[in-house]
Amino acid sequence: MSFIEKAELAVLEQNRRALRALLVTPKARASGLAKVEDLHIPGPAGQLRARYYEAVDATPAPMTLFFHGGGFVTCDIDTHDSICSHLAKESAGRVLSVDYRLAPETRFPGQIEDARAACAWAFQNAQSFGAAPDKLALAGDSAGAYLAATMALEINRITPGAVPLQVLLYPLIHVQDSLWAEEELRNFRFLGRAAAFYIARFLGAEALPSLLDVDLSASPATIVAGGGPLDPVRADAKAFVGKLREAGVRVTERKYAALTHGGLNLTASSKTAIKALQEVGALMREGLAR
Template sequence: MSALDAEFAALLDAQAEAAKAQPLPPLDALPPEMVRAGYRLQRQAQDQNAPKDVETRDLTVADTIPARLYRPAGLGDPSGLLVYFHGGGFVIGDLETHDGHCRRLAKDGACRVLAIDYRLAPEHPFPASHDDALAATKWAFDNASDLGVDPRRIAVGGDSAGGNLAASVALDLKDDTRRKIAFQLLLYPGIWPDEETQSRKDLDGPVLTREALAWFEKLLAAVGHPHAQRAMLGSRDFKGAPPALVVTAGFDPLQDEGRDYAEALRAAGVAATLTHYPALVHDFYIMHDVSPAVAKAAAETAAALKRALS
């Protein structure tokens, strides 16, 4: 196993020392809104240097779903579009936690980005998040001309739980001849495989812990649902899915399922690229100021998006 990035190691050591002085209560003892607020403050503090030359507009899509449209300065019409779903275990995360990340994807990917503020569990258990993701993506296709978007160049993407949503939508629409997704950008996605992977067994953090994974799964309440395969993607039919970039991190319990998903896509004849950052942690894209390694990875990811939508 590679060594952890030095800047992230220093951050995690400092957080561990702080936790010794003031231990945090278990997640089950906290209301979700409190966890959301803490996550928002922490991630915004770790990403304060996002590009400013990106125009944003808050809007409502599919009648009820809040969203934010990003357009980099100088982008012509029509452009490509990335419909983006934030991470956070389907329970935390929002437009603000991922604002800097979406700005970079728009600017360096030379496309519009439509970030979706889908409903969160436990207030809205499964399949609310997946329903919102699918409805928002369909809306983007159906309103492409109003958005200044070329409907032949619409991608879906997301990180962690958002990667699950993007992959799920890509599979749901793969046979939709009117709404053909051009590309899927899956950043350390939670695939929810049928069998527990070795990395889930071996890694308890950093950043994404076993406690957090269990808390997210409990609150989402997808296990046992008659349509659970929309979230638990291991047994889906991948044939005909759009091309994909799957990104994994070495210090992340989700790394093996991301790798395995890329391999399953390839086995089904899908053009899938796997990019692995062995020294980085889960959630690194929205911790941009922590290490120069994040800027490098983010630029590489945006460049791949730009190529896919050119």
């Protein structure tokens, strides 16, 4: 390993610790849930950590499987505890948050393999949680939204309608440098371009499929929530919404001008984050009842 590679890994570890220090805040969890339970579920290379959230008034609707963001290189179920707890409460539902192996320790497509295993386990065990036995909603933020959208397509192509809803929070659509470069100097794309470059390097996934280049006709009904000028993925999310609608997919959008990329984690200090999660959760409740 070169000096530069060692230095990059050292910086990454510092960033991981800093994010945990910032985001792992017990008081940020939504109050009044009926159950919060830590689990371990089988993955292709060992056990995956998971956390189950259940609202007091949970209905027998499909459970929502959530994948955290963090560019495939940072974060976990602890950093995203607040998001998942609020979504469970506001949707009057059940949310299962699952970790996946991070890069660069695990190269692509290890993250997809873990997500696939989590989906299979959720389908097999949903009924034991009181959720619908044959359907599963998928959700995630940023890189986790990429995993959710990819899994929704894969599952629905095999079993149409098995995933009736996906919830994508400021979704990462691709890491292709040429596409990021087109708007590098607008809407903080220069920051996003740098992040996408390092994500691709750590993943070993310069050819990570762009969600703009795949057939989206099997996508489920979709909720997309994004931010304002400090959300560098918003141009891609807009293009993705257009592609979904062209494919005949029902899409509901929510845009929050004051929301930064990753800002939904900040429920302990941000009224915008709480408001957004309340609105998205209400939309989830409607969508899961269909």
